[in-house]
Amino acid sequence: MTRAAQVIVVGGGPGGASTAWQLATLGLDVLVLDRARFPRDKTCAECLSPQASRILATMGALEAVEAEAARLTGMLVRAPSGDVIHGEYAAAHGFRGFRDRCLAIRRRTLDAILVERARMAGARVHEGARVVDVLRAHGTRGRATGVRVLDADGATRDLHAALVVGADGLRSVVARRLSLGARLPWPRRLAFQCHVRGLPGVGLLGEMHVERDGFVGIADVGGGVTNVAMVAPAGVARRGLAAHGSPAKFMEAWLSRAPQLAPRFAQAMRVSPVRATGPFASHARRAHAPGAALVGDAADFFDPFTGEGMYSALRGGELLAPFAAEAARLLDAAHADERRAARALAAYDAARRREFRGKWTVERLIALSVAHPMLVNRAARALSRRRDLADLLVGVAGDIVPPATVLNARYLWELFGVRADGTAARATTFQG
Ligand SMILES: Cc1cc2nc3c(=O)[nH]c(=O)nc-3n(C[C@H](O)[C@H](O)[C@H](O)COP(=O)(O)OP(=O)(O)OC[C@H]3O[C@@H](n4cnc5c(N)ncnc54)[C@H](O)[C@@H]3O)c2cc1C
Known part of the structure; x- marks a missing residue:
C-alpha cells in the first residue's frame, strides 16, 4: 500500500482550501482532490462576512480578493409587509470586526484564489478527481485509510493517507460513506x-x-x-x-x-x-470518525438566508488544522495511536460546537421567522424603527457581534416590545 499524502482533503472550496493551507503551513504533506477544475462556479449569494477577511489575510489572499470584490457596508431586508430593515456592520454598538465591510465576489474568482493559496503553501491539488468512496481498514467498519478516486478518463485509483478530511460540500461523499451525514427535515x-x-x-x-x-x-x-x-x-x-x-x-x-x-x-x-x-439543511451527528474529519458544508449547512457558510468553512479549517495535524501524526507513526488520534478529532468537534452553537441558534430563529410572514412582518416593523437592534442582528450575521447579544430576553423584549410608533416599552442601549 503506497501512501499518497499524510492528509487527503476532499474538496477545494473555502473549507478545503483553508484546511489545506493551514495543514501545509504546519508542515504536513497534504493532497487536495476536487472533482471540478478551477475556476469553477458555485451556487451562492457570494457575500463574504466581514470577519472572513481576517482569515483571508492570514492566508495571504485578502489583497487579491479585495482587488476583485465589491464592498457592502450592511444589509437591507424588506419584509412582505413592505417594512424595510437597514443594518450596518460599523455601528454605534461598538463591536468591531477585522473589517467593517462584507466582500462580495464571484465564487469562480474567490475559490480559484483560495485553492491557489493552498497550493502556494505546499499542498498538492489534483483537479478533475472525483472521490467516490472512502477506504477503510478491516473492510467497511475500520478507520478511514484513504479514498477511491474516479479520474476524468474513467479510471479509478486508491489513494491512502493517515487522515481524510471531507470538505466536499453539501452532499459530502465522505460524510455519507462514514455514515456521519444527517439531512434535517426542515427547512426544505x-x-x-x-x-x-x-x-x-x-x-x-x-x-x-x-x-x-x-x-x-x-x-x-x-x-x-x-x-x-x-x-x-x-x-x-x-x-x-x-x-x-x-x-x-x-x-x-x-x-x-x-x-x-x-x-x-x-x-x-x-x-x-x-x-x-437544494434542499440544503443538513447537520452531521459528529464531524469526525476514526481517521477522518468533516469541515464546512460537509459538516453542516442550514439555510442561505443568513448565508455565512463561507466564513464557517474558512473558520472550520482554522479550527480543524491543529487537531488534524496531531491526529495525522499519531496515525502516521510506526505504531499508529488510534485512541489519541480519536481524542484529538473529538476535541475538534467540541471546539466547533462551542464556536458555532450561538450562530446555529440565531440561524434557526431567523429561518423560522422567514417561513412565517406574520413573524417576519412583526420583527421587521420593530427593526425598521430601531436601527440599533437591526445593526446588532446584522453584526451577528456578519460574525462581528457575539450571538449571545441577541439571544437573550432583553434583546427579544426590545424587539417584540416595540410599540407601533417605534418607541420601546423600555429604552436600553446595547454596547460592544
Ligand atoms: C443559495 C445559496 C446562497 C449562499 N450564499 C452565501 C453567501 O452569500 N455567503 C456565504 O458565506 N455563504 C453562502 N452560501 C453557503 C456557501 O456557499 C457554502 O457554505 C460554502 O460554499 C461552503 O464551503 P465548502 O468548502 O464547505 O463547500 P463547497 O464550497 O461546496 O466546496 C466543496 C468542493 O468539493 C468538491 N467536491 C464535491 N464532491 C466531491 C467529490 N466527490 N470528490 C471531489 N471533490 C468534490 C466541489 O467541486 C467543491 O469544489 C450560500 C449557499 C447557497 C446554497
Missing part, C-alpha cells in the same frame, strides 16, 4: 441563482427581499455584475418549475410578481445560466 428549500448586469438601484447594501413564497438576495459582486439568489420552499419551487418549464422562467416569473422588484429586473440582462440547488 431550493435555490435559484444567476448573475445579471444593468440592475438599477444596486448599491452599498446587500438586499434581501422576503415574500410570502420565498426570498431573494441581491448583491453587487464587482465588475458591474449583480448576484441574484432566490430561495423558495421546495413545494413552491416544484410547482413553479412544472408551471414554467425551466429554472430561468420560474425565477423570472417569481421576480416579476414582486412589485418593488419587477420594474428593476425589467431593465436588467441575465449574463449567466440560472443554477439550481
Whole structure:
C-alpha cells in the first residue's frame, strides 16, 4: 500500500482550501482532490462576512480578493409587509470586526484564489478527481485509510493517507460513506441563482427581499455584475418549475410578481445560466470518525438566508488544522495511536460546537421567522424603527457581534416590545 499524502482533503472550496493551507503551513504533506477544475462556479449569494477577511489575510489572499470584490457596508431586508430593515456592520454598538465591510465576489474568482493559496503553501491539488468512496481498514467498519478516486478518463485509483478530511460540500461523499451525514427535515428549500448586469438601484447594501413564497438576495459582486439568489420552499419551487418549464422562467416569473422588484429586473440582462440547488439543511451527528474529519458544508449547512457558510468553512479549517495535524501524526507513526488520534478529532468537534452553537441558534430563529410572514412582518416593523437592534442582528450575521447579544430576553423584549410608533416599552442601549 503506497501512501499518497499524510492528509487527503476532499474538496477545494473555502473549507478545503483553508484546511489545506493551514495543514501545509504546519508542515504536513497534504493532497487536495476536487472533482471540478478551477475556476469553477458555485451556487451562492457570494457575500463574504466581514470577519472572513481576517482569515483571508492570514492566508495571504485578502489583497487579491479585495482587488476583485465589491464592498457592502450592511444589509437591507424588506419584509412582505413592505417594512424595510437597514443594518450596518460599523455601528454605534461598538463591536468591531477585522473589517467593517462584507466582500462580495464571484465564487469562480474567490475559490480559484483560495485553492491557489493552498497550493502556494505546499499542498498538492489534483483537479478533475472525483472521490467516490472512502477506504477503510478491516473492510467497511475500520478507520478511514484513504479514498477511491474516479479520474476524468474513467479510471479509478486508491489513494491512502493517515487522515481524510471531507470538505466536499453539501452532499459530502465522505460524510455519507462514514455514515456521519444527517439531512434535517426542515427547512426544505431550493435555490435559484444567476448573475445579471444593468440592475438599477444596486448599491452599498446587500438586499434581501422576503415574500410570502420565498426570498431573494441581491448583491453587487464587482465588475458591474449583480448576484441574484432566490430561495423558495421546495413545494413552491416544484410547482413553479412544472408551471414554467425551466429554472430561468420560474425565477423570472417569481421576480416579476414582486412589485418593488419587477420594474428593476425589467431593465436588467441575465449574463449567466440560472443554477439550481437544494434542499440544503443538513447537520452531521459528529464531524469526525476514526481517521477522518468533516469541515464546512460537509459538516453542516442550514439555510442561505443568513448565508455565512463561507466564513464557517474558512473558520472550520482554522479550527480543524491543529487537531488534524496531531491526529495525522499519531496515525502516521510506526505504531499508529488510534485512541489519541480519536481524542484529538473529538476535541475538534467540541471546539466547533462551542464556536458555532450561538450562530446555529440565531440561524434557526431567523429561518423560522422567514417561513412565517406574520413573524417576519412583526420583527421587521420593530427593526425598521430601531436601527440599533437591526445593526446588532446584522453584526451577528456578519460574525462581528457575539450571538449571545441577541439571544437573550432583553434583546427579544426590545424587539417584540416595540410599540407601533417605534418607541420601546423600555429604552436600553446595547454596547460592544
Ligand atoms: C443559495 C445559496 C446562497 C449562499 N450564499 C452565501 C453567501 O452569500 N455567503 C456565504 O458565506 N455563504 C453562502 N452560501 C453557503 C456557501 O456557499 C457554502 O457554505 C460554502 O460554499 C461552503 O464551503 P465548502 O468548502 O464547505 O463547500 P463547497 O464550497 O461546496 O466546496 C466543496 C468542493 O468539493 C468538491 N467536491 C464535491 N464532491 C466531491 C467529490 N466527490 N470528490 C471531489 N471533490 C468534490 C466541489 O467541486 C467543491 O469544489 C450560500 C449557499 C447557497 C446554497
